[in-house]
Amino acid sequence: MSQGDEQPRVVIRDRRRIDPTGAVRTPAGEQPAGVRPGTDLPGEQMSEHDTPAADTAGPEQGTAAQQGTAPQQGTAPQDAAAPQPGADGDLSQQLAERTEDLQRVTAEYANYRRRVDRDRSLVVDQAAERFAAQLFPIVDDIERARDHGDLNGAFKVVADRILGLLDGLGAEAFGKAGDEFDPSLHEAVMHDTSAEVTVPTATTVLRQGFRRGERVLRTAMVAVTEPESPVPAEEPEGSPDQAAG
Template sequence: MSDFNKDEYLNDLPDMDDLSGQAAPAAASAADGASAASAAGATQEGAAQPAAAQSQENGDSAAADGADKADAADGKADDTLTPLGQAKKEAAEYLEALQRERAEFINFRNRAQKEQERFRQHGIIDVLTALLPALDDIDRIREHSEMDDSFKAVANKIDKAFEKFGVEKFGEKGEDFDPTKHDAILHKPDPNAEKETVDTVVEAGYRIGDRVIRAARVVVASPQN
């Protein structure tokens, strides 16, 4: 075994200054790489935010431009019309407005006519109701006594006047009993009756159209069973 020579061993080792010089550039290179990566990330992030804002602004601008273009298209369409075409367009607009006004007027006229007819019927009903006692007296005189020609003429004129206003008298002996238009003041058994019929009319009934003003007051003949 050869003898260990300390001096030769130490002379073969690399110089520490050289090692320090080599390590420092490597560390600096690594630090520079990290700084560059961080700067690149910050640059990308900073660029992404304006890009998103710019995209939103572009969308808003596109919508506004679309509305402006639509208005411009309408204006341009009007501008491209010939004088005759423009006159036809205005005439069509006036005709549409006139038709709407005419429809509204027709509806108003129909409502006014219905209201007028309703008020007219109310007036007739009020007069008829006030004259019912006199009309009943005239009917009793007709049934139970002879009427002279002058009184008969007056009674006929009254009947025709009410007929002119649509008033109809009803209630006749022998007709079927109808509780919707007859007011039975008495039911009497009748061996010859097969169903309920009017035996005697005490007071005539009056109606206007389908509206009963007063039901006829009658005596009803009913079957015995």
Template sequence: MTGASYDDQPEQPIIRDKRRMDPETYERRDAADVADDGTQVPSSGAEGVAGTDGEAVEGAPEADEQRAELLDLQDQLARAKADAYNIEQRYNAFVKRSREQEAAARDRGRADVVEAVVPVLDDIALARQHGDLDGPFLAVAEKLEQVLVARFEVERFGAVGDEFDPAHHEALMHATSADATATTVSMVAQPGYRRGSAVIRPARVGVVGPE
């Protein structure tokens, strides 16, 4: 009995595994990754692409963090510049205010000195009117007057014939005259003193005006 040859044996059925889910890894398989015989075909470059996408996905949060950090640093820099500007402005205002206060204090000090010396100046003026200002006392009096004019900018005012100004004169006596066309100083009891436009003491005078 002649045995049947191998070629005469019936062909075995081919089972193709076209399942979309890998039964072992439970991962989804694309149609292109499954061969006709049911075996899974590795896709060339798939891992590289997946890896690239993964890196891009993982890198996106890092880029957002860096961008947020940059914005925060820029905000801190802007705030620091604003603080420095405000400090500079406050310092400049402080310097300006200090200089103004220093100048005002210096003026008040000079005015206080002049006010304290005014009675002495009155005595000098009275002695000069009576001819008693001579000798060493004359030299001292003239030196004092020179210092007050040069260093303290003190000016004496008030003379007979000056037009009466209530801002600079204090009228102690008032008379009228038919010949007068304006109110003028007719007599000086005490001269006045001023520093610039500031009157330290008004001149005390007698005046004559029209009837």
């Protein structure tokens, strides 16, 4: 082989600080003692067990890449959880709607309670009035026995209990001789005139009436006496007759 055909020598330099054998290498640019410049250092040629320099940078580059992407992964959830524009308005509207619904339900429940209480009270009153109405004929018999002097002994005890039961129901009797006649309280079955009265008067009570509170359960049956000479009604002042005179 001639000198012109000689191929240039390929030199592979291994710059790792730690030799595969475990020995510490001298950094590049520094020559160990006893070695001339330009001379290849022992062990600079890559052996078949050496790893290329590109592989050594791989883990560091991978770590750097991971470190570079880590902040982006950490900030992604924050961006997703950030409040969007208009979210406060939507929450306020939903809160107002829920508050309005709650107020409407509360008002409906209060009306329901009042209606139930009113109906319950009405049912109790109607039951008490029906029961009292069934006792009225018995009370009439008791009053007739009292007028004839037959209310005595064991019959008087029973009569007192029945009258007490009627009082417990809240029913009270009305209608006495001498009361002024009231069509809403009295039922006139007899009629006469007398000079002793000045207004229509219930002179005789044939049957007592009963009422419970303001409600009349039974009208009183009476005989009405009217005055013989009714008092003329007073004419109001400034009447046409006075004006003509």
